Amino acid sequence: MTQQLQLAELVAACRWLGAKGWAPATGGNMSVRQDTQWCWLSESGKDKGSLTESDFLQVSIADNTAPSGRTPSAETGLHTLIYRLFPEAQAVLHVHTVNATVLSRLVKGNRLTLQGYEMQKSLRGQSSHLDALQIPVFDNDQDISVLAQRIHSGTSKEDLQWGFLLRGHGLTCWGRNVEEARRHLEGLEFLFECEILRRRLEVL
Ligand SMILES: CSCCC(=O)C(=O)COP(=O)(O)O
Numbered sequence: 001m002t003q004q005l006q007l008a009e010l011v012a013a014c015r016w017l018g019a020k021g022w023a024p025a026t027g028g029n030m031s032v033r034q035d036t037q038w039c040w041l042s043e044s045g046k047d048k049g050s051l052t053e054s055d056f057l058q059v060s061i062a063d064n065t066a067p068s069g070r071t072p073s074a075e076t077g078l079h080t081l082i083y084r085l086f087p088e089a090q091a092v093l094h095v096h097t098v099n100a101t102v103l104s105r106l107v108k109g110n111r112l113t114l115q116g117y118e119m120q121k122s123l124r125g126q127s128s129h130l131d132a133l134q135i136p137v138f139d140n141d142q143d144i145s146v147l148a149q150r151i152h153s154g155t156s157k158e159d160l161q162w163g164f165l166l167r168g169h170g171l172t173c174w175g176r177n178v179e180e181a182r183r184h185l186e187g188l189e190f191l192f193e194c195e196i197l198r199r200r201l202e203v204l
């Protein structure tokens with residue numbers, strides 16, 4: 001697929017998730033890989049639901065620099081971490097959904113376990129609701145390089161195979177193409193909503 005087509009798919013994904021209310025205000029950031037060295041990341045501070053292709057900046061996967069001199073997402077270091085860890089990663093979506101924000105605060109410890117849901121199969125490699133699916137949860141940090149280092153050092157690649165939650169902040173997920181990243185986002189968001197409702201009803 002050409003870079004132009006991949007960016008067009010990403011712009012469509014941003015419109016889709018923006019329309020769902022998953023990137024309120026200026027929350028969220030999105031990217032696609034160009035090759036082993038470069039990715040294209042949303043510019044910082046924009047409304048991510050109304051981005052166009054010119055709002056994506058070329059960024060070095062190795063050192064987070066942007067040759068354009070414009071400012072890529074404040075969370076660039078989390079996107080490039082995924083691209084460095086997973087050569088197969090082609091797209092990264094970070095969103096501020098209500099469900100991800102709230103559920104990540106309810107989780108004690110550093111893992112959200114989801115089990116018993118058919119929709120677990122929306123995630124790559126999952127084939128049964130019986131499996132216990134683990135999504136890592138990290139405490140939020142305003143220093144993204146510290147946060148990226150903490151994620152890298154405290155987690156196995158397997159743990160990060162779909163993405164991770166930042167406590168009180170949101171979800172970052174990825175895919176081998178934009179379509180898969182969208183599916184992971186939609187599947188996880190559905191699972192988070194179910195889990196919040198299940199926990200709420202359980203305490204009634
Ligand atoms: C009100 S959004 C706070 C920053 C954030 O978490 C985010 O996802 C957006 O940051 P960016 O620099 O990518 O616009």
Ligand SMILES: [Zn+2]
Pocket residue numbers: 027028029075094095096169170
């Ligand atoms: Zn964010």
